Amino acid sequence: MAVYTDVTADELAEFLEGYDIGELLSYKGIAEGVENSNFLLHTRAGTFILTLYEKRVAKGDLPFFLKLMTHLAAHGIDCPQPLKDNSGKTLGMLAGRPAAIINFLEGVWPRKPNAAHCAGVGQALAKMHLAGRDFPMSRANALSVAGWRPLFDSAASRADELQHGLRAFLGAELDHLESNIWPENLPQGIIHADLFPDNVFFLGEKLSGIIDFTFACNDMLAYDVAICLNAWCFESDHSFNVTKARAFLNAYSRERELSAAEREALPLLARGAAMRFLLTRLVDVLNVPPGALVRPKDPLEYVRKLRFQQGVASIRDYGVEASGLVA
């Protein structure tokens, strides 16, 4: 929920002269997106999203994100497509920030996902993984297992402010995840790495688009599956809903079958995925700047999810068969 940088009509109009989308009719800052400033534009040509990339996003990564969206859209994935300006570029400068315009996707993100939504996101995630196979660029995942210790170190001394014993809990889990158990030979590819419900649009129960590729990177495809299990299959009372998990995993597997090694690794990957979001949320909540316009997300939600995943013995606990997924 943020607009960090405001833009004057004059500078925006000048920026838009570089694009073939007609006169500016209106623009509104959108109360969505934590990393960037986003505006909804109306021009004579239609509706668009203007993104100003703030400093939390490394400028060197922007071509990766923009070319990835272009690639995925060209391969039939419903995701925003960056507009080319009159010189063929998708990235410009506006108000001192790197800026891009993407087409607007209709649809609403599900505040309370049901099993049909989970099936939709499972199918779309698998299709995205397949469409990403021949994408020529790559980007390391800075928030995989090697990136967690620095986050823990920066937050450990104050972790117990949130919950008594949290520091020891996180320290023990991190020791476990770092003890050479993290998988290394699972199928790799482009992952979204942040496919939470607010990044997936639906019209009714039909998925209409996937947005926000600012965490996309190369990593194990099954790690993306694990992130979604945590993000989509828990209820607001923190219980795990196996019906949703089964719908998600079956829909994924119908597009791209999970290997035996991926299925076996999934509970461990889900522990790691829970740790990753727990740690970044913990760092964020301990470092809310004065006057922040963003309400940090609750780290304790992910403490509960991590505890659940610690108790998962096999993929059967997610409601599907270990030997292969039943449609």
Add this chain to the structure above:
Amino acid sequence: MAVYTDVTADELAEFLEGYDIGELLSYKGIAEGVENSNFLLHTRAGTFILTLYEKRVAKGDLPFFLKLMTHLAAHGIDCPQPLKDNSGKTLGMLAGRPAAIINFLEGVWPRKPNAAHCAGVGQALAKMHLAGRDFPMSRANALSVAGWRPLFDSAASRADELQHGLRAFLGAELDHLESNIWPENLPQGIIHADLFPDNVFFLGEKLSGIIDFTFACNDMLAYDVAICLNAWCFESDHSFNVTKARAFLNAYSRERELSAAEREALPLLARGAAMRFLLTRLVDVLNVPPGALVRPKDPLEYVRKLRFQQGVASIRDYGVEASGLVA
């Protein structure tokens, strides 16, 4: 910059069933509006604004605001028009809040108003004053002179935290404004009472709409003029721009001539108008709740404006003749 209440797609879709605007395609929280939660809606029928009225707005005042917009729009004023639901009502309930849908106005608000913008707002303000003459409802201005002492009392003890001597400065000014000098016999009518640049849209230099009537009330029409002088005619370095003031006042007077008494009272009204916004900003800045998603506006901007207005001898200091405004 705020969305206080989120809305699920299901409850919004149910709410929209009461209106004849077709299927919901998307909705985005807008980072504008301090008092309410605003969403930009796309439906099969077009683009709309959905407002959820939060608790700072008295529910009993909502029919006044909605009927006023309907009245003004019917009298040719470019302002949002509340949609009637299938039972003819403009006000419903959504997510536990009173809610209304208004049509969307294209246009952008001027971040750096020029003289042409000031002329545009002068003309539109006068037309709005004329269009409001036969509006049958009325609403007292709770933020006129009688409302300032309670605001001062609630903030006085901490005023010097912002600027040394601010408490004494405000106390002396308030004593002055309360000493039976506040005008009582000037022409009254419906005033907007908050016509800042972010509430006025332009397409190029042509005014396309006036929005946000949540402070509208009955008061002296010239007080609305005074509010705009403060809001539109100062530069970002706090200097007063007489070219803009002249453009604003001349454009206003071409639609509705200011009487001699109104012209004489204008500097005093501008002091009062500066005091009103200074006090509410001061109270707001001293009472920012933890986790607030709104960045409070700077009270000290209005200290400077108040000091300027204290030095104004007559309307001639605004760049126009005291005896009548020259076009």
